[in-house]
Amino acid sequence: MRKRCICLCIIFCMMILYPFSFAASQSIYLSEKEEALLAFFNVINEDTDYAETLTRGQFAQMLSNVISVAPIETLADSSIVINDIEPSSSIYLPVTVLYAFKIAFGDENGNFNPNEPISYEHAAIMIVRTLGINENLVEPLQFLRHLNIHISIANVNSLTIGEGASLIYNMLNAKIDFSNRFDGDVSVFGSGDYLERRLGMKRVSGVVNYAAGNHLYADENGYNDKIKINDKIYDSEINEIDLIGRYVEGYYKTEKDKDTLLYLYVDRTDEIKINAKYLLEVKNNSLSYLLDLHEQKERKVNLKNGFIAVYNGMPVKSSDLFGENLLLPDTGSITLVDNNHDSVYDVVLVDSYTDGIVGAIDTAGNSIFIDGLEYKLNDYDNVVIKNSADEVIDLNSIKQDSVASVGESLDGKLLTIIVSDSVVSGMITEISEEGVCIDNTLYHIKDNIKDELKIGKLGKFYLNYDNVIIKARFTGEEYVIKAFLIDAEVFSEGFSEKLKIKAYMETDKIEILDVSENVIIDGISYKEKSPAEMRNALLSDDGSFRQIILLTFASDMTIRDIDTPKTTDSEDSVYHLYKFPRSDQAAYTYSGKSLNGVCTIDENTTIFFIPYDQDESNMCIIPVNKMSSDQYGYRQMKGAYAVSKESLVADAVVLTGEFAYPFLTSKCYACIVENTYTTLDDSGETVLGLELSNYNRKHFTMLADSERVYGRTQDGSFKEVEIGDVIVYGDNNAVIKNRNLDILYDCSEGTFMDEYSSMTLGGMLKMEAGYVYSMKDNALQLASKNPLEGLTKEDMEALTIYFAENANVFVYDEKTKGISKIRESNIDEIRTYIQSGIGDKVVCYFSGGAIKAIFVYRLNI
Incomplete structure (x- = not known):
């Protein structure tokens, strides 16, 4: 040049x-x-x-x-x-x-x-x-x-x-x-x-605090969305991945109240890039490293007190990188930047090639500590520790009796600990007493990081051997609104069309106007599309509006779906069920229609009634069941069911089939008639004359506790039944063989109405730790009280479900034709079962990161 x-x-x-x-x-x-x-x-x-x-x-x-x-x-x-x-x-x-x-x-x-x-x-x-x-x-x-x-x-x-x-x-x-x-x-x-003066380009200079595109915000062209310089946010089309902490000079232009960076110069004339393997030590704000690996030439440079630290593109505390020992990976590189050109380096950029947790190791008792975080030695199955030479350290050698002697040689060494599935990247979508949801997946958390968590924060979350979050690294924040979308209206303003979103938050009604500038829905940008196309993108397949999370950053808006509920089989069931805030006096609107009936059953149950025709003769029933694990305080059911007002009966605990059935509250058996909560007497005759015979007979619902069992009999009535009684099951009959069934779930149509899974299995089943019920010969039977015994090959062919009991998971052993037990935490062994062809399909249910149940069906036995 x-x-x-x-x-x-x-x-x-x-x-x-x-x-x-x-x-x-x-x-x-x-x-x-x-x-x-x-x-x-x-x-x-x-x-x-x-x-x-x-x-x-x-x-x-x-x-x-x-x-x-x-x-x-x-x-x-x-x-x-x-x-x-x-x-x-x-x-x-x-x-x-x-x-x-x-x-x-x-x-x-x-x-x-x-x-x-x-x-x-x-x-x-x-x-x-x-x-x-x-x-x-x-x-x-x-x-x-x-x-x-x-x-x-x-x-x-x-x-x-x-x-x-x-x-x-x-x-x-x-x-x-x-x-x-x-x-x-x-x-x-x-x-x-x-x-x-002539081009409208204004100068900007200073230190980059934040560059959102480094990991999470790059668009389809690889451009960063946001850059923050001297605590001021700019839109940007500058594709740089290592700007944080650097001094930059450039120009921006202000248009439509938005500052967009047009040009940015990064002074790279005074920086050092070091292979992580060449690092020697950090001590008293100085860093030593090898210039040449073979000749062992050393160089020492000075670090600024309070230097800016960036780990894999995310700002972190300098103490997270350096302590008494160098807490860096043995792969990757480190870049030192001297912004002031005074031979004192004030920025440390770390590029790590591992997603493991890196740090100095201490040993004490039956545990090891990496960066002060504890890992139990007796839970080493999914943990790999490597030293600086990339050699795997056998944890068996530092277990129990030998921990003291071997521990002395490990203390203070630079090690990398890799935990299976140990890093999760995403956004915090919910926080509850149980833990935190990262992109709607629940994880338990250590108490010492609770104060760092906030809905809308994005970053990496490090998990220990038990899938508990133990450390978080955050990038930029977004403001999050959880909303129940009521309507999305296209309106004219002058010669242009814009989109108006109407939604309810947890407290008051909100209106978000003019979101047409740059809207991203489900990861697709609508910047060049019409407001009508945006509106259509917010609709579910049945025409109802979705429940959404609105994320706003500067003037842009991102719309994400919280959970699109599944539609029912009924053609009349045109409504979806969403989470509602609990308020008996609140007036809600649902898909543009007023919720004119709110019936509180007891402290755990509330039912909303929605008319869906003009004369209000037909209703849509929305039961909401309180659950402590839900951030809103309510459990989301899987559907809303349409019934006529003359035969208004609802099941607020379990919904099955095309209609809603009688429910079991925390106090007694009951149903809803004419918007009124009514209990069933012992005979079951008080409200049973309400056209129960007109119910769809493809399904049946059974309610039971330790004293009574209610079922629909062959004459169409719904009453208390005894062992040996025959109840209607689809087009067949089922014989009651056991009383202590609690709640029974109908899987005959593939509508498995619970939080575990949705499967087309066939048969009636009750799931509880240690118990399996299944349909066999049109009879509901207790297959086993103890999962370790009593299940036959025939049981397995019809349906195989095993449950966690005291941290155990049970699977069918093809060799012994019996049940064998595997460790709860050993995911690899479960994968082995899948790969060996024992089951065509395996579904694992996780709660707080631990496997609570494994479903195996279509066995190749």
Whole structure:
């Protein structure tokens, strides 16, 4: 790019001919900073030869690139005729643009002479005109000196490309200030530098606090969304992944109340990149490392007290990187940045190639401690520890009796501990007493990090051997609104259409207006799409609006689905069930319709009634059952069911089939009739005359506790039944074989109405730790009270479900044709069962990161 060598004899001649030019012995030298800005304006590129003679056409091209804030075609004036430039020529548009702005000029014959070298005087006139000054009122060369634009020129009659580029760089940075007048009157167009006064580009400089695109916010083009400099947030299209902590200089433009970075220069002239394996020690704010691995040459550098630390693109406390020992991975690299150029490094950037937890190890008793976090040695199955030589340390060697002796050799060593599935990246969507949800998946947390957690925070979350979050690394924050979406209306404002979202939060009604600027729904940007398309994206398949999380960052908005409930099989069931805040007096709107009935059953149960036709003869029933594990205080059921008002009966505990059935409250058996809560008496006859025979007979619901069992009998009534009674099950009959069934679930249509899973299994089953019930020969039977015995091959072929009991998981052993037990935490062994072909499909139910049940069906036995 630079060709700076010029023959000494030519230099000598030039010095004689042009004694005023002290720099005639060299081509113009452009610094990295100067080159970066000129390249941004397409004045130069990597193939530019600075020593080449600059023609008038080339200089016109350079200037037109700078002033072309709009597409160059829109700036050209077709009425301008230049005799010696054909319209098909590549420089026709640039030169025409400069003529239109009265910057370029030709000779008396109407020729521009694009191929002739440009003189310093003519270049100075064009620059003065570009700045908006009438050159007849000033002496151009004197004016350039006044503004510090002037450079030393080797030949005033013929500039080089490097000299022309240097003039343009100085023009871009010229400070126009007429408070100190010089000889000659001028026309004052304002003060400030060229970029701000003429192009609206404002300067910015400082330390980058945050660059959102490093990990989580890059768009489809790989661009960062946000950059924060000196605590001010800018939109950005600058694709840099290591900006945090660095001193930057650049320009931004303010449009529509949004500051967008257009250009950013990062000074990388004073930094050191070190392979992590070359690091020796950090002590008293100094760092030592090897210059050469073979010759063992060492170098020591000073670190600033309170330096900025960045770990894999996320700001962290400096104490998280360095303590008494160097807490860095043995793979990857570390970059030291000296922003102030004072030989004291004030930024430490770490790029780690492992997602493991890294740190110095201490041993005590039956545990090891990495960075002060405890790992029990008797739970080592999914833990791998490596030393700096990438050798795996056998944890068996430091268990129990040998822990003291071996521990002495491990204490203070740099180790990497890798836990199976140990790192989760995402956003905190819920926080409850049970733990924290990362992207709607629940994890338990250590007490010592609870204060760090906040809904909407994004980052990496480190888990221990028991899938408990023990450490969090956060990136930027977003403001999160959990909302029940009521409507999304497209409205007109002047000649444009915008989108208005109406939603309910946990407390009051909110309206979010004008979200049309940049909306991302389910990861898809709607920036170039219509408000109507945005509205359609917020609808579920059945036409109802989804429950959503609204995330706002600056002027952008991201809309994520919380949970799209599944529709029921019934054609009339057009409503979905969503989480509602608990308030007996609250007036809610559901899909644009008023919730005109709120019936509180007891402290655990509330039912909402929704009319879905004009005469309100048909209702949609929404039962909400209180659960302590839910952030809203309620458990979300799987569907809402439509029934006629004349046969209004609801099951607020379990919903099955196409209709809602009687429910079992915490106190007694009951149902809802005419919006009124009514209990069933012992005979079950009080409300049973309410057209129960019209219920859909494809399903049946059974309610039971330790004393009574209710079921629908063959005559259509719903009453208490005894062991041996026959109840209706689909088109068949089922014989009651056991009383202590609690709640029974109907899986005949694949609607497994509980939080475990959704499976097409067939049969009636009750699931509880240690117990399995299944349908066999149209009879409901207790398959086993003890999962370790009693299950036959025939039981397995129909349905196989095993439950965790006292931290055990039971699976069918093909070899022994019996049940074998595996450890709860040993995920790899479960994978082995899957891969060995024992089960075509295995579904594991996790609660707080621990396996509570494993479902195996379609066995190849």
